[in-house]
Amino acid sequence: MRLHTTDFQPSRGNDLYTVEKIGNTRERLPDGSLLCRDVPIARVGTMRYSESELLDQNGDQIGTSPDGFLTVHRDADELFRPETIRSFEGRPLTLKHPPVWVTPDTYEEYSKGHVRNVRPGESDMQGYLIADAVVMHRDAIDAIEKRGITEVSPGYDADYEPIEGAPGHYRQKNLLGNHLAIVERGRGGRSVRIGDEQGAEMAFNKKTWGQRLLSAVSSNDADGVEEAIRDGADEAPERVEPTLDRARDAETADPMAGCMAAISGLSDKLDALPALIAQAIKGTADAEGETDPNDNPLTEDEDKAEDEKAESETNDEAECMTDEGKTAPTGDAAFTFIRRSAVAGAEILSPGLKPGTMDSKARSKDKREAIDGLRRQALIGALADAKKAPVVRQIVGRRDIRAMTGDALFTAFNAATAAVKSSNRTDVFGKESRSFVESSPKAVTAADIQKMNRARFNR
Template sequence: MQYFYNSRLGETRFTMSDGGLLCKDVPIGRTGVQLYGGEELDDIEPDSDGEILVERTEDEVFRPETLASFEGMTFTVSHPIEDVTPDNWGRYAAGHVQNVRRGSGDQSDLMIADIVVKKAEAIKVILEEGVDQISSGYDAEYQQTARGKARQYDIIANHVALVPTGRAGKRCSIGDSKRMTTNNTWFAKLRRAIKTKDAAAMEEAMESAPSELTGDEGTGELPKAINITINPQQPLPKQEPELDAIATNDSGDIETRVAAMETTLAAILEKLGSTTDADPDEEEEGRRITSDAAYHQDVVSRAEWIVPGIKLPDGGKLASFKRTVLDAAFKTTEGEKLLKGIVGDKPDFAKMPKLSLDAAFIAASEIAKGRNNIQLNHRTTDSAAPNRRPTAADLNKQNAAFWAKKGN
């Protein structure tokens, strides 16, 4: 579609002859899995975290009726509290959406549109305040496929909203902008990306950590030497571990990605620092999550990847168990190699803040499992390890004795 414009503001933004703003080639929706709160879908049973993973397939997103329903729909600043109708259009409209189509190439999983913004306040929010993420408002049907999982179908559009943080993430946003990311929102995005196994979102999160976490001022990006390449068009295998992008049959590629991830997380965790003050929420959260069977099993499984054979004592707190696992691993040759790139040379796991502890524990477990896969695929025989430091298995008895003395 051709447009007439007075000035070009960037690769995808233009000032139109009447002063309006044209935003071309804007992703307004995508296929894949997105995370919903249990309160958002009344008829779907959430998982143990109170959340629901909702899958929308390309057959549904690019259904002719769905694409046609977005054509000409109202563009709003934030989601209205009600559906947009002819009766309230004047109150909510800031522009409209047109030229809706499926993307091509590396955008083939995206619904693309051009957005014409006419309201002065909306133009200011985009150009001066930097708000640029997109969230579509629509009606849809949902079918439960498992506990905490559902599929979405029969999508019919109502409006497209400009929002500070969209469910589809940065991929669905107006281009030509720079963004500032806070610690809390960054960790929330990273958690969402891991849970939905969204490779593109994981890569985005790794490349856009807040500057106060990485030490880079101004850009909010990670050091240029770090290059984590994940192809968003390749679906991640089902039932694989989180951060599954490190699992591949090419051992050299795995090691490169593991090294990059270790460097990334080390920079982040170093900036998080340590403190002697106990987290006041740690004990309360410990009581809550210890009673959650799914979370409990996940922690135990991850601990096994890091320190094979280690067991959670009856009544043991999960946070304390994580500290013990990491500490035990660091005392072994392989464990030190695993953790050094994440937590540095002299970590103090007993004083490590809970946020740093959780990040280190998850990262170490994923890397450990990835390396276990390498060892299984490239196993050698007739090997020996003389003069080695104690292994994880060697320390299991010590750990058991420690917990037996410590009690509950």
């Protein structure tokens, strides 16, 4: 490993000591951590959110729009105000958005590094908030260097003011950072990402645009198709300017003959397209005579299976929580329904617990993990409360909350929410009223709630 020194640059402030330069913006620290310089972490402009993505602390939508999407406007004055910049300084770096806000209680579980030297972008980076990312966890380093996951997405708190005369349009105010997430696809687009993604260490691991195009087509991912085509256009060879002889020939040639010649070759080009796509899928690994030790031909199928499983579980939960005689939501609507229920329940179990950022572009598996993570943290928070712990402990017993998944977590969370809500209600009326409720034949116990949930799942 060779030593590397850098000249002082005012934008870097009190710079870090690195021992190896592995790209234009990537360097290695002595302990093996990764320093990613000049990372655009946020931008000014407009962003579109589905109504269900922007929720308040109680799980209610902040607003509505005629088409079901909210357009959020972020101005430069807001993004570059001193309070916003300082709020991101030193904030944790995470791998995907965590299900809850990163706090002293959750830092150890979700932090993979931190951001530093946050500042407004200059020159061709005008309009962006820039930072240096120090990646200190092996999983996050491998995600960047081996898997090519380089887009980032800020997690933050903000206020939203409706814009008068523009239904569904809101202006973002008082933006304060909580974390920066490394994600497969961020809302800010491909420009908000870590640079040097085509480094020597991971060049043969990166999927070609042809691979990503077919994957997106097979999964009906319209955004993915558009992105793959855009990348393919970026990789297209540059136009070769005609030589003087070609230019002279073009002037004297018959325009119609040129058109007919071009058309006559179109059929052959279309016939050759499948082979070209297959070659794109084969990628550069075979061309170099190398194989990817991490390559797994079942990876895409496994990803699809995981997403389908997450969707199925969420649809089942939505059906269980839908009143008899009503149609249960499915698909994206089911995720929205379940997440809103989880946010509302978390506020009862652990008031003040802020749910993490939910991106509509995230995979179904990631959305599912975020919902389950929120439920776990809410139960953990309730067990840390002296008044709520006895009530929740009757339901979860001695089971490890962090190890609970699927039906067990769903049942425990809903039963604990109902039990704590009932306990809070009876506390208002005092001990005598509580005794009446407990002795009433209509009182609902935790066992009753579990029995009802099992019956719904069996249905």
